[in-house]
Amino acid sequence: MSGPPDLTEAFERSGLIDVSYVVEDSPVGRLLLAATGDGLVCLHYVDQDGDLELSLEQLAARLSPRVLLAPRRLDAPRRELDEFFGGSRRDFDLPLDYSLVKPGFTRRVLEQTARIPFGETVSYKGIAGRAGNDRAFRAAGTALGSNPLPIVVPCHRVLHAGGGLGGYTGGLDIKRKLLTIEGVLPEQLAGRG
Amino acid sequence: MVLPPFQTLLDSYSHDVHRFLVANVGATDADDCYQETWIAALRGYPKLQHATNLRGWLLTIASRKAIDVHRARGRGPVAVAELPEEGVVVARENADDLWTAVAALPTKQRAAVALRFLLDAEYPTVAATMGISEAAARRNVHEGLKRLREEHGHEWTA
Numbered sequence: 001m002s003g004p005p006d007l008t009e010a011f012e013r014s015g016l017i018d019v020s021y022v023v024e025d026s027p028v029g030r031l032l033l034a035a036t037g038d039g040l041v042c043l044h045y046v047d048q049d050g051d052l053e054l055s056l057e058q059l060a061a062r063l064s065p066r067v068l069l070a071p072r073r074l075d076a077p078r079r080e081l082d083e084f085f086g087g088s089r090r091d092f093d094l095p096l097d098y099s100l101v102k103p104g105f106t107r108r109v110l111e112q113t114a115r116i117p118f119g120e121t122v123s124y125k126g127i128a129g130r131a132g133n134d135r136a137f138r139a140a141g142t143a144l145g146s147n148p149l150p151i152v153v154p155c156h157r158v159l160h161a162g163g164g165l166g167g168y169t170g171g172l173d174i175k176r177k178l179l180t181i182e183g184v185l186p187e188q189l190a191g192r193g
Numbered sequence: 194m195v196l197p198p199f200q201t202l203l204d205s206y207s208h209d210v211h212r213f214l215v216a217n218v219g220a221t222d223a224d225d226c227y228q229e230t231w232i233a234a235l236r237g238y239p240k241l242q243h244a245t246n247l248r249g250w251l252l253t254i255a256s257r258k259a260i261d262v263h264r265a266r267g268r269g270p271v272a273v274a275e276l277p278e279e280g281v282v283v284a285r286e287n288a289d290d291l292w293t294a295v296a297a298l299p300t301k302q303r304a305a306v307a308l309r310f311l312l313d314a315e316y317p318t319v320a321a322t323m324g325i326s327e328a329a330a331r332r333n334v335h336e337g338l339k340r341l342r343e344e345h346g347h348e349w350t351a
Contacts, residue, residue, distance in 0.1 A: 004227055021200075
């Protein structure tokens with residue numbers, strides 16, 4: 001008895017997938033990319049055991065349980081990420097779905113962060129100001145920590161005013177690596193703890 | 194009510210659903226039926242009220258799709274064209290051929306036997322999946338086994 005046929009294409013054609021996803025290896029680790037009909041909705045670091053399952057469960061609970069592996073729906077973000085890591089792309093040109101972002105200040109912080117150009121950095125206070133309240137730098141840090149779309153919404157470009165790296169959801173090694181790719185940090189520092 | 198990501202259903206139950214359909218409609222129609230089952234499941238999934246028996250829910254959909262196939266074909270035993278030329282007596286040598294014999298049972302007996310033995314379902318599950326009483330589920334399994342024994346020499350006990 002032969003095994004069940006692959007339904008990936010049939011699902012993609014059906015128009016019934018609410019959240020498509022794919023898992024990709026990258027220079028900053030394993031990434032989960034997920035999209036709705038409106039655009040890329042999350043990009044999670046899923047290197048640890050259980051990360052992927054947890055992320056998919058969150059997507060099912062918060063967006064729709066019709067979550068399915070559908071690599072072709074993620075072709076554009078995969079290509080742009082490849083180009084970014086390969087050095088041939090500086091800006092992402094992707095529709096984004098902010099459904100997983102808290103409306104209000106958090107969303108404004110991330111929208112402002114999305115505008116920071118490649119290779120430039122802004123302080124937590126600076127990004128809080130751009131979002132409308134420069135005293136709310138701690139809240140800005142929290143907002144950036146909740147960023148469901150790291151790399152594409154480049155929260156790694158937000159640093160402490162004194163030059164410290166601040167925090168990062170995927171771990172500071174990844175923040176350091178991204179800033180090195182962009183030439184903000186010199187190459188030789190990339191490997192150091 | 195939180196439903197798991199649909200992909201986890203596919204990862205967990207694709208083999209069960211496929212085996213069930215091969216036994217029910219034969220290998221030739223099983224693939225189309227399998228696709229229709231999963232598309233129907235995906236369509237209805239967000240409206241599902243309970244996540245307690247997702248396997249049973251999927252098999253219920255598969256049973257309905259299998260019945261559609263039999264209706265489309267008209268009455269009569271299935272998969273006869275797929276039997277080996279030597280006849281079914283030889284078939285007991287091989288598990289796949291055994292399921293070909295199961296596929297030749299009448300619709301309800303076939304579904305009940307497939308659920309009970311192929312998928313190892315308990316009688317309440319067989320009954321719920323087929324939308325019949327537990328007594329009727331037992332009767333269908335019993336009749337199906339009796340027929341397999343009489344016609345093909347397969348020895349199973351319920």
